[in-house]
Amino acid sequence: MEQRDLTKVAKFSAFLGFPVDEIEGLFAGATIQNLKHRECAYVAGDTAQSFALLLEGALKLVKSLPSGEDVILSFVTPGEFVALLLMSREISTYPVSVISMGESRVIKIPKRTYAEVWTKNPTMIQRVNNLIFARVAELQQNKLMEKASLPQRIARQLVSLVERFGNGNGTNLPMPLTRQEIADAVGASVESVIRVMSQWSQQGVLHTEDQRIEVNRMDILEQIMRGQD
């Protein structure tokens, strides 16, 4: 683990206020992995021997249905964990595939370190709980939008992503994000997503270049999200 990664980790909310040596303990045996576009960090069905923290880039959690369709269960932004909940189970396999969107950098932490260090650190237990809480809240929020119209659901997805990336990056999404992926994430067809989004493009609400989406009018998206269209 290099110095640049260490300083990056220290800035994530989960590790704020932690002294360097404590952080190093938490990452004992950890390995850095650089992922290329569309490369898998974890494959669904493999036995779970490590969990991961996303340092840079973006990931998606994907489950392929028997019908051949993909469902994106969630996107992952820097500072968020993947497969964390699996670590507290004796034996388990990854329930979804974790795939990089664009180039990403993750740090994989062995299950053993989780058991021996993470679960012994009261502050970390607290922080992990907060992250899990956020995850459940996100999933519940998702359920609340179930009956909302397609534009509402797409708007919410985009707003959520922009906010999670929004550390001075402004309102553009730094990873390639296709219409198909948005469709898989909100549970819609590509064509419908395209129809909604090209309208937004024409109205200047957002702008896509080379699969990178830039939101010009967050206010309008937020308004649509709330159902005032």
Add this chain to the structure above:
Amino acid sequence: MEQRDLTKVAKFSAFLGFPVDEIEGLFAGATIQNLKHRECAYVAGDTAQSFALLLEGALKLVKSLPSGEDVILSFVTPGEFVALLLMSREISTYPVSVISMGESRVIKIPKRTYAEVWTKNPTMIQRVNNLIFARVAELQQNKLMEKASLPQRIARQLVSLVERFGNGNGTNLPMPLTRQEIADAVGASVESVIRVMSQWSQQGVLHTEDQRIEVNRMDILEQIMRGQD
């Protein structure tokens, strides 16, 4: 806390193998509450001072949307916890209302006991993690059914409930469950739910009496759930 409750608690998966004195410690300061039909265990917005374990009956987690519609985020069956995740946060309010379906009996455990006893008990931490894992898995499963047809989603909801209640109860749901509630849970309109379910009634798949649903043909429901209709 009476003896009959204690023996009931000891049988729940979360407490299997725990000696009686340990269980008593975990429930220090706990109070039993009997709920009538439609009575609230917790009200959305109130500050969270306790969490609860359902002993008998059934609960629903409900969020009212600004539009006036209700969304049922999840049903709760005996042995499951409510508001458990909130306990690890410094200050918080209940994000949803918890309402009894028929008569229920819950045991409310003060936040303080959670902090002082539950978080100090390694086995309990492990068990709690398993429960949270199950909850997240349930929510993710939900997301996977997003694109499924209405009959599929309803079938899944019923199968899930029957299985969770299924401790020798056979295949009938022991609490009043209205079509409106099913609609709120699967994100559909009452009328659509009625249309689907009356067809099932006619075909003898299930049978409703006094708002208690009895499933005669679980096999058919499971088949529909998987999309072979």
Add this chain to the structure above:
DNA sequence: CGTAGCCTTGAAGGTGATCAATGTTTGTGG
């Protein structure tokens, strides 16, 4: 006996899926 809560049915309409065809860009191997 009137109200409240729930169930039911029919008709009309819309949202979004599906199917089909085409253009564009990117990546790849000969």
Add this chain to the structure above:
DNA sequence: CCACAAACATTGATCACCTTCAAGGCTACG
């Protein structure tokens, strides 16, 4: 360097599923 495949974006036409609206019936309960 070109040919070809793969991935992605787009547009139009059609259609099905589900919602919405409207009306009415049933049962329980004060």
